[in-house]
Amino acid sequence: MRSPLRLATAVDAGLGVVFAVAVPFQAYQVADVWGAGYWWFGAAVAGSVCALALVRRGSPLWPAVAGLAVAMLAVLVTRLVHLPAEPSPAASLGLAVLVARAVRTLPARGACVVGGAGTAVVVAALLVSPRSPVPVLGGLAWLAGVAAGLGTRLQAARRRAAAERVRRAERLELARELHDVVAHHITSIVLQAQAARLVTAKHPDRTAGCLAGIETAGSEALNATRRVVGLLRDAAPVAAGHERLAELVEGFESHGRRARLRLDAEPSGWPPEVSSTVYRVVRESLTNVSRHARHARTVAVGVAQHDAAVTVEVEDDAPQAPGRRHRRAGYGLIGMRERVEALGGTLTAGPRPGSGWAVRATIPTGERERP
Structure with missing residues (x-):
């Protein structure tokens, strides 16, 4: 907050110096051309308007209206009394500052009022002194x-619009992140609950173990949700090292299905956003298999760098x-495609020839392998 305050102070100091030089210089010029008895009125008007231009407290509407009223009064006085044309150059400088500040910060109605009042002052000055260059x-x-x-x-409006777009994107990102993390654990809970129902019917003595597994899965889901929320707050990507990918595969195998991981790359050398995206693509794909391909016996996960x-x-x-060949192209997969394409990569998903489903993502790392 100190930087904008210092900038405002520096601007006010600069304007103060400019006004302090402009008003006396103008008074000197008027006295030299018109005579010693004519400088004081223009100096008083210009000094009043410039002083109002330095007022920053409160709404900028009232200083602007007051400055324009002083300028209009000065224009009318010059009509009645033989005085130099108004608003003078120094007063016009102060009015420009007042109008600019009001138009920039006031609501549309107030900005239009100030703009219209400024137009009235300019038109009145041109009518009173049509042959003088001062009103021009x-x-x-x-x-x-x-x-x-x-x-x-307009710049501020564009910044606000951009900030709103970023907020909307962040909200969508939050929804996708929560879907990616929570859906995997919730699927595990559902599968274990179904298994517990079958086990209870045949082996009631094993119910306690099944319930303990459900409790563990629920705790993991809660902890994962907390980690994701903290991750989003810190804007830190999820690492996709060998251990993390192996944990995903092992968690998938705990549901009674076979899975194998082939890692022909070194994740430690990837950029964080690439590592995070690889992890999320694998996790989303395994989640989709758990949810939509319960008859799958084996799953192959391959990660390679070329x-x-x-x-x-x-x-x-x-x-x-x-009739269900495109069933698995859900919301989570759409989010993965957007994430991969944002990094300049491609993602395809669809049925394999004969049987099965395949997801393939290609993600640029931004660097070429050294020979």
């Missing part, structure tokens, strides 16, 4: 103030069910 300079200063205010206002890319393949041998 005032009009140019007003246009510069409006342009500066609108420019910064040149500047990592290839992940997950294949099962489940028989194809009629």
Whole structure:
């Protein structure tokens, strides 16, 4: 918070120096051209407007309205009394600052009020002193103030829109992350609950062991959810080392199915986002097998690195069910495809010839293997 405060202080100090130089210099020029009795009015008007331009407390509407009112009053006075044209260059400079600040920060209605009042001052000055260049300079200063205010206002609007897009993307990312982690554990709980029901019917004495397994799986799901939430807060990717991938395969085999892992690469050399994506692709694929291919007997997980890319393949041998060839292309797989494509890779998923389902992801690492 100190940096914006220091910047605002520096800007105010710079404006103060400019105003402190502009008002006396203008007074000197008026006294030299018009005479010694004509400088004080313009100096008072310019000093008042510039002082209002340095006010930062509260809404910028009232300083802007007050400055424009002072300028309009000065224009009317010059109509009645033979005085130099207003608003003077120094006063126009202060008005430009007031208008720019109001247009930049006020709601649309207030910004339009200030812009319209500035237009009225410029038109009145041109009508009162049509042959003087001073009102023209005032009009140019007003246009510069409006342009500066609108420019910064549009930039702020674009930043807010971009921030909102990022927030929406983060919310979607959170949903995908929670789906990836929790769905795997919840599937394990459901499978163990189904097994417990069958075991209880035939071997009631083994019920306690089944319930303990369900309790363990539930605790793991809770801990995994907490880890994911903490992971998202820290924006740290999940590592996909050999141990983590082996844990996924072992967890899948604990459900009574065979799985094998082939790792022809060194994950420690991958960028964090590549490592995280490999881990999530394998986990999502195994989760889909658990949920949608219960008749699969074996699953093969292969991770290999060739040149500047990592290839992940997950294949099962489940028989194809009629009319359900695209059943497994669910929300989680869509999230994986978006993640892989965001890294410049590709992901395909579909039925294998004959039987089974295959997921293949190619993820660039950004580096080429050394010979």
